[in-house]
Amino acid sequence: MARRYFGTDGIRGTVGQAPITPDFMLKLGWATGRVLEPRRQRARVLIGKDTRISGYMFESALEAGLSAAGVDVMLLGPMPTPGIAYLTRTFRADAGIVISASHNAYQDNGIKFFSAEGAKLGDEIEERIERALDETLTTVSPRELGKASRVDDAAGRYIEFCKSTIPDRVNLHGLRIVLDCAHGATYHIAPAVFKELGAKVSLVGAEPDGLNINQEVGSTHPAALRAAVIQQGADLGIAFDGDGDRVLMVDADGHEIDGDDMLYLIAKDRHERGELGGGVVGTLMSNFGLAAALESMGVPFERAKVGDRYVMERLAANDWQLGGESSGHIVCRHVQTTGDGIVSALQVLSYMVREEKPLSRLLHGFEKAPQSLVNVSLSAGVDAKAVMADPSLEQATRAVEAELGDEGRVLLRPSGTEPLIRVMVEGRPHLDVEGLARRLADDVRELVG
Structure with missing residues (x-):
């Protein structure tokens, strides 16, 4: 099935815009709880977050959704993403959830998932969660509701x-x-x-x-x-x-x-x-x-x-x-x-x-080839893949590659986390990689307006 929500690094977006809303997070928590196959009688999920203000709101929404699906929740508070991966393993939890948009500004947020082994969720589990998001949310019986607790010693661990x-x-x-x-x-x-x-x-x-x-x-x-x-x-x-x-x-x-x-x-x-x-x-x-x-x-x-x-x-x-x-x-x-x-x-x-x-x-003796990276911002609604496939951009890229010959390389790619196309040119020291990267970035800007 086509992916609607999950990218290579979880789910991300600007707070208040689809899908990063409290309603979506509630449903996401419930869908995750529906899909999990617990190791014990009742599934258990850890939730941690970074320090952005929207984390409080989304933490509550995810907690409510998981509880409605009959999943126990352990709240870690502010905690680095790798710390949540580690604690998911040590607590023998069924999954770990991180509320974070990583290096983005505060108005963005996102969700990352870890499996019971502390690794990113596999495609099959993500696809099952996406299918569950299309189902009608139904709450388990009062006796089966999940419980929530705070882990006071998470940081120390x-x-x-x-x-x-x-x-x-x-x-x-x-x-x-x-x-x-x-x-x-x-x-x-x-x-x-x-x-x-x-x-x-x-x-x-x-x-x-x-x-x-x-x-x-x-x-x-x-x-x-x-x-x-x-x-x-x-x-x-x-x-x-x-x-x-x-x-x-x-x-x-x-x-x-x-x-x-x-x-x-x-x-x-x-x-x-x-x-x-x-x-x-x-x-x-x-x-x-x-x-x-x-x-x-x-x-x-x-x-x-x-x-x-x-x-x-x-x-x-x-x-x-x-x-x-x-x-x-x-x-x-x-x-x-x-x-x-x-x-x-x-x-x-x-x-x-x-x-x-x-x-x-x-680092003495370790020499890196000069590399220039230019980020080209994309306006709302611009399809990065369509820009990348434009014949004029392909022609411009081939022209730069011809100038580099076998002494350099070009890489154009859409960012996986931001509305950007990244233009990278790398080559031997005598090559003007900075000028070539700027030239190619200008070609991208002309295409995206």
Whole structure:
């Protein structure tokens, strides 16, 4: 069946617009409860959220829908998305639900689902939920209604889990770290993790008010973190997105360390210690330099379509442990079932501490090909797929590819989370990838008006 609601990263939209309304969330909770096959006599679902103001409203709606279907609900409150994946497993719940629009602004929201194993729901379950949404909502008998409870120690449980993902002998004593929590779900988790491991921590973006999530802070706006690291003379900075599944870093000089850099460092560390367990999965956006560096170490590298779901699919198919995106969504399957910003940062810091070298030294010799990414906004009602299929755009793309020859590549793709078409051009240093990307972006803008 054609998908109406579920994208590659759950269900997203602007609050108040279809389908992101309280009525829809109520029905979604009920439909989910109808589809779940409980491990025990009664199904149990965890609900967590980030810090945007609409989370309170949607939490109540989902809770009511699940209860009407006879499902018990455990409310976690503000919690990073990977924390909900972890707690879904540890509580032996039948599913976990995250209310979050990740790196988007506060007026957007969305829903992500995790299976009992802490992985994204499979297509078959999502399709069954979509079919159930067409049914008439009927409430179970009063005796069968689901119960709701709050999990008071959810934050503490996840903090201890994060700390457990690096060896006990590794501590962060002496490191001065700036954390940017994007006014999001990591604001009460990340500071505790890094402080308890011994680091001296200062904070940016750790005062959520429901409206400021991702506002000029976080992994999509690193300028605030960069300035704080330089001003304070810190050893490094770490920035998360609104729901804590993405991360980027900056070194002591303020240079950005993106997902490709971190994948390289984690892979190099684990490869040198004989613990990598296969190859690395990147995406179509991963830099040429990452593929070349891994291949020079004898580490296989494979590209998946953009999106953590596709990265996870290839990791599972190959039985590999490490993969991710240049945006900072990194999956370390040896310790976690989904992308986890805190856990990924700890893997890098663990390598840094063992080697007793700053980030810049660890990255010495790793060279990325120049890459230019331009986002073209789409007006309401514009069909991104139709734009991508336009013959004039295909011709313009071929012209740029001809100029690059075998020394570069072009990638155009619709965003999976925002009304954008992303234009990426990558090539050897002597090529004007920035100018070519701008030219192709102008062609897209002309098509979309």
